[in-house]
Amino acid sequence: MNDESQPQPANFEAAKSDVQRKTLDQREQMNELMRLRHSCAHILATAVLRLWPDARLDIGPPTDEGFYYDFDLTHRFTPDDFPKLEEAMRQITKENQVFEKSIKTQAEALAYFEGKGQKFKVERLADIPEGETITFFQNGEFVDLCAGPHVMRTGNVKPGGIKLLRVASAYFRGNEKNPQLQRLYGTAFKNKEELDKWILQQEEAKKRDHRKIGAEMGLFAFDAEYVGPGLALWLPKGAVLVEELEKLAKETEFLAGYVRVKTPHLAKEKMYKTSGHLPYYAESMFPPMELDEFAAERQVLRKQIAVADHRIREEFKSRHPINEPGSSISEKAFGNFMDEYIDEVMHGRVTPSPKDEALFTELRKLTTEEARLPLDRYFLKAMNCPHHHRIFAAEPRSYRDLPLRLAEYGTNYRYEQSGELFGLMRVRAMNMNDAHLYFTPEQFADEFRAVNDMYLKYFKIFGIEKYVMRFSTHDPARLGVKFVNEPELWKQTEDMVRNVLIESGINYVEVPNEAAFYGPKIDVQVWSAIGREFTIATNQVDFAVPARFGLVYKDRDNSLKTPLCIHRAPLGTHERFIGFLIEHYAGNFPLWLAPEQVRVLTLNDDPALVEYAKAITAELRAHFVRVEGDYSADPVKAKIADAETAKVHTMLVVGQRDLEAGGVSVRLHGKGNVGAKPKDEAIADILAAIRERRA
RNA sequence: GCCGGUGUAGCUCAGUGGUAGAGCAACGGUUUCGUAAACCGUAGGUCGUCGGUUCAAUCCCGACCACCGGCUCCA
Numbered sequence: 011m012n013d014e015s016q017p018q019p020a021n022f023e024a025a026k027s028d029v030q031r032k033t034l035d036q037r038e039q040m041n042e043l044m045r046l047r048h049s050c051a052h053i054l055a056t057a058v059l060r061l062w063p064d065a066r067l068d069i070g071p072p073t074d075e076g077f078y079y080d081f082d083l084t085h086r087f088t089p090d091d092f093p094k095l096e097e098a099m100r101q102i103t104k105e106n107q108v109f110e111k112s113i114k115t116q117a118e119a120l121a122y123f124e125g126k127g128q129k130f131k132v133e134r135l136a137d138i139p140e141g142e143t144i145t146f147f148q149n150g151e152f153v154d155l156c157a158g159p160h161v162m163r164t165g166n167v168k169p170g171g172i173k174l175l176r177v178a179s180a181y182f183r184g185n186e187k188n189p190q191l192q193r194l195y196g197t198a199f200k201n202k203e204e205l206d207k208w209i210l211q212q213e214e215a216k217k218r219d220h221r222k223i224g225a226e227m228g229l230f231a232f233d234a235e236y237v238g239p240g241l242a243l244w245l246p247k248g249a250v251l252v253e254e255l256e257k258l259a260k261e262t263e264f265l266a267g268y269v270r271v272k273t274p275h276l277a278k279e280k281m282y283k284t285s286g287h288l289p290y291y292a293e294s295m296f297p298p299m300e301l302d303e304f305a306a307e308r309q310v311l312r313k314q315i316a317v318a319d320h321r322i323r324e325e326f327k328s329r330h331p332i333n334e335p336g337s338s339i340s341e342k343a344f345g346n347f348m349d350e351y352i353d354e355v356m357h358g359r360v361t362p363s364p365k366d367e368a369l370f371t372e373l374r375k376l377t378t379e380e381a382r383l384p385l386d387r388y389f390l391k392a393m394n395c396p397h398h399h400r401i402f403a404a405e406p407r408s409y410r411d412l413p414l415r416l417a418e419y420g421t422n423y424r425y426e427q428s429g430e431l432f433g434l435m436r437v438r439a440m441n442m443n444d445a446h447l448y449f450t451p452e453q454f455a456d457e458f459r460a461v462n463d464m465y466l467k468y469f470k471i472f473g474i475e476k477y478v479m480r481f482s483t484h485d486p487a488r489l490g491v492k493f494v495n496e497p498e499l500w501k502q503t504e505d506m507v508r509n510v511l512i513e514s515g516i517n518y519v520e521v522p523n524e525a526a527f528y529g530p531k532i533d534v535q536v537w538s539a540i541g542r543e544f545t546i547a548t549n550q551v552d553f554a555v556p557a558r559f560g561l562v563y564k565d566r567d568n569s570l571k572t573p574l575c576i577h578r579a580p581l582g583t584h585e586r587f588i589g590f591l592i593e594h595y596a597g598n599f600p601l602w603l604a605p606e607q608v609r610v611l612t613l614n615d616d617p618a619l620v621e622y623a624k625a626i627t628a629e630l631r632a633h634f635v636r637v638e639g640d641y642s643a644d645p646v647k648a649k650i651a652d653a654e655t656a657k658v659h660t661m662l663v664v665g666q667r668d669l670e671a672g673g674v675s676v677r678l679h680g681k682g683n684v685g686a687k688p689k690d691e692a693i694a695d696i697l698a699a700i701r702e703r704r705a
Numbered sequence: 706g707c708c709g710g711u712g713u714a715g716c717u718c719a720g721u722g723g724u725a726g727a728g729c730a731a732c733g734g735u736u737u738c739g740u741a742a743a744c745c746g747u748a749g750g751u752c753g754u755c756g757g758u759u760c761a762a763u764c765c766c767g768a769c770c771a772c773c774g775g776c777u778c779c780a
Contacts, residue, residue: 078775088709178775179708186777190708193775221773225716234771235753294779422780427706428771430778440780533780545780582780614737643737651741665739675739683740 043200047072049109049149049160050099050167050198051079054174056152057098058083058194061091067154068130068182068191076197080180082130087177087192095194096174103172106165107150111158114144119155122146130182130191131155170202173209215540220592221433224248227597227605227657229588230434240431240438242585247605250636251588252441254603256419258703259443259581262467266460268415268445273397275421279387284558285396286527288389296425298387311380318373323348325369390423395552395577398446399559402573407563412573413453417445419584434589435544443581448556448563448573454503459510461549461578465534466514468580472591473705477546479516480533481507482524493527494554503551503574504530528554534580538593546590550577597657598680601696602703604659608637608696610674611653613665615643622669626662626689633697654679660696 051070054077058065062083070079081087114122116135123131134155138144147156149164161167174196182188199205216222224230229248237243244252260270279298282288287295302308326348354360355370356377362370391397398416407414419441430436449457469477484493484500493500507530511518518532525531529551536546552575562570581587591603601607608630612623620641630637638658640649646663653661661677668674668686675686687695698704 086709176774177709180776181707184777186707190776192708195775232772239771424779427778429706429708429776431772436779442780548780579780586780611740613739616737643735645736645738645743646740647738648742649740654741661740663740667739677740 044072045159045161046167046200047077047198048158049164050172050196051077052109052147052149052152052154052156052160053099053102053164053167053172054079054095054194054196055081055154056102056150057095059152060098061094066128066130069134070154076175076195078193078195080130080182080191080193082189082191087194089177091177092174096172099172100169102150103164103167103169105150106163108163109158109160110148112146112148114146116144119144119146122153123155133182167198168201171199171205173197173205218540218593218596219433220435220538220589223592223597224434224589229592229605238438239428240426240436242434242437242439248588250605251591251599251603252584255443255581255584255587258468258471259419260417262464263415263417263445266415266464267413268417271398271401271416271418273391273394273401273418273420275423276388276390277397279389281396281400282389285399285555286558287392287396291392294424294426295392296390296423298389301386301388304383304385308380308383308385311376311383315373315376315380318369318376319352322352322366322369322373325366326351329365391420392422392424394418394420394422394442394444395446395555395575396559399556399561402446402448402556402561403559407448407561407573409450409563409565409571412563413447413449413457414573415445415447419443422583434585434592435542437583437585440583440585442583443579443587445578447576447578448561449576450563450565450571451502451574454551454574455506455510457576458507458549458551459514461576461580462510462514462516462532464578465547465549465580466516471703471705472594474536474594477517477534477536479511479518480524480535480545481511481518481520482526482531482533483520483522484525484530485523488523492523493525494529496553499553500530503553507532507551526550526552528552536590538590539596540593542593544586544590546582546587547580548578548582549580551575552577599657599659600703600705601659601699604657605636606638606656606658607635607700608660608662609653609656609658610637610639610641610662610664611646611649612639612641613646613663615641616666619664619666619669623664626664626674626693629693630696633693635696635700650677662692 065081065083068080176195178193179190180193228245231243355362422442423439483504489495531550533545534547537543556575557572565571610623610627612619627637627639662674673686673688674692677683
């Protein structure tokens with residue numbers, strides 16, 4: 011985007027992301043509900059100004075969920091304010107004010123908002139592209155800079171269809187360097203019935219929340235006190251999910267020619283300096299562990315350094331009258347001056363006086379000595395690629411070895427900001443479904459296509475129908491700044507990626523300027539069953555970092571070449587993917603994934619019957635089926651209720667009749683009794699469904 | 706990290722300035738029953754943590770921690 015011609019905001023940072031403003035055409039296409047919600051945002055602002063006339067306004071757009079409006083005012087909104095705000099909003103709808111549009115010049119608009127002290131509106135004015143018409147909308151006493159569109163009158167909004175939801179904070183223009191505004195979220199529907207329906211849906215969605223189901227089913231736990239926030243503990247039933255997922259991935263990758271590797275959870279500082287993650291990624295990494303084998307020597311040297319430093323200061327002081335009574339130079343100012351002076355001399359930018367020279371020589375000698383004492387810093391790995399690069403480097407490679415596909419579900423540790431943690435979806439220790447593919451440029455298209463095919467294969471297994479691939483590309487104007495300066499490689503790889511996407515008929519969107527610094531990438535966005543959107547998988551081309559590690563293979567012509575690399579994680583992290591699956595299936599997993607696949611229930615505790623049931627359980631267990639038995643004398647209704655609550659996939663109920671017939675009666679979770687069949691047939695069905703990973 | 710909210714038994718929730726209850730789950734008994742809940746009993750909590758106010762704090766105040774909803778960030 012070319013922003014240079016636009017008036018620049020004076021005091022605030024520009025928007026952080028390059029999100030496009032809506033064009034006027036796009037705005038005209040806003041549907042009925044969006045118009046309604048947009049108008050509600052104005053009604054909310056009207057209400058806020060009635061109650062707090064000194065509020066400063068930012069913007070108030072509609073969203074998929076409702077609408078919001080950002081305010082700056084000294085009063086802090088709390089949910090206690092909602093009833094009176096909602097009441098004021100209802101009043102405004104009853105006043106049935108007309109939304110009146112008027113066209114303004116930049117100067118008129120500027121004068122209006124400056125006159126009102128609405129500094130955020132003044133900033134927003136500067137965002138409007140030159141030549142675009144500036145419009146105001148007025149309803150009653152409230153005037154807003156707004157491109158519309160709106161409903162005709164405030165009365166079109168039904169009082170019963172409005173609800174304020176929450177108060178949050180938001181940075182002005184979404185940039186954390188800007189002031190924080192108070193954001194009021196609300197929603198609006200055509201009428202009360204629609205709103206109530208939505209509220210009901212929200213409640214249903216809550217029941218599907220992976221955190222709730224995870225606790226109910228005993229899948230995972232967090233122990234912030236002893237283990238730490240964002241560090242999931244997989245309970246036995248949840249560990250089953252991890253293992254099944256890994257088993258699927260291992261089989262899939264084995265068939266696709268991957269080889270497995272294992273690497274440690276930490277590495278020395280040099281690793282991440284070489285990869286480029288330090289210092290740029292340092293904030294997202296756990297602080298390093300320092301191993302100081304020479305702590306005692308270091309301590310002695312540091313004391314000597316302090317003495318030498320002090321001598322220089324005293325010597326300097328003795329030659330200058332700064333410590334005499336009446337001197338205008340404070341101790342602190344002198345200290346600052348000396349800090350700078352010593353620093354300058356030590357860096358060779360200033361030559362000390364001959365008198366100081368000897369003292370500086372001593373200081374230099376000591377600091378050099380200290381610097382020579384090795385200090386090892388180890389970092390927990392935030393990604394696996396550097397370790398895999400070192401595996402590539404561990405043996406000489408020939409073009410005959412390529413493509414080399416190294417897979418490992420390594421645990422990565424990322425120091426996510428505390429406010430970011432979110433159940434399993436955002437954690438601090440995660441198992442990446444990771445692999446790094448090293449190959450020649452000629453092999454690129456095949457490798458990339460194969461990775462995409464793998465995604466699609468997985469999506470099919472899990473019944474993921476709604477997804478978007480975000481294809482992030484570079485910006486040629488920022489080569490050498492944000493992106494490595496390899497215009498040809500960028501063009502080639504992006505073209506190849508684009509072709510693969512088009513040929514495969516994959517639903518994708520291209521996002522310029524969002525590539526990684528080392529290459530284009532594809533992120534896969536999915537929506538969980540309760541509407542949560544997140545990135546599940548990533549597939550990145552890397553034509554820069556292997557070179558930083560000096561990775562080479564010997565080509566046909568006996569020359570050394572740097573391989574291309576793909577970094578791919580089709581299941582993302584196992585934490586997030588399982589969080590997604592829990593919501594996707596609402597905890598009702600297909601048989602192959604179900605933590606407890608089968609439970610054998612007896613009608614009573616008659617010894618012969620129990621013996622029969624135990625034999626069935628043992629047979630299933632011998633086939634590695636996760637099966638439990640409930641042989642108690644409790645009523646079968648109660649035992650079934652227990653099994654249903656536990657979301658056991660298949661229940662085999664056995665009574666006297668089944669014992670005599672050598673059969674079982676099969677009941678499926680959520681589907682009820684599906685009838686009796688011979689025991690061997692039932693077991694064969696179960697084994698086949700598991701083997702085929704039937705949905 | 707920032708803004709707002711929340712924190713009582715394993716879970717869902719009552720409750721009060723005078724050191725706490727219910728249902729379900731758990732445990733012990735009884736119950737012998739054909740597809741979603743049989744009965745009786747027992748046990749279980751320093752009311753998130755630490756300070757403060759008070760004769761007395763789970764309740765009032767403060768700080769911290771964690772979680773929830775957002776912002777920013779991200780797999």
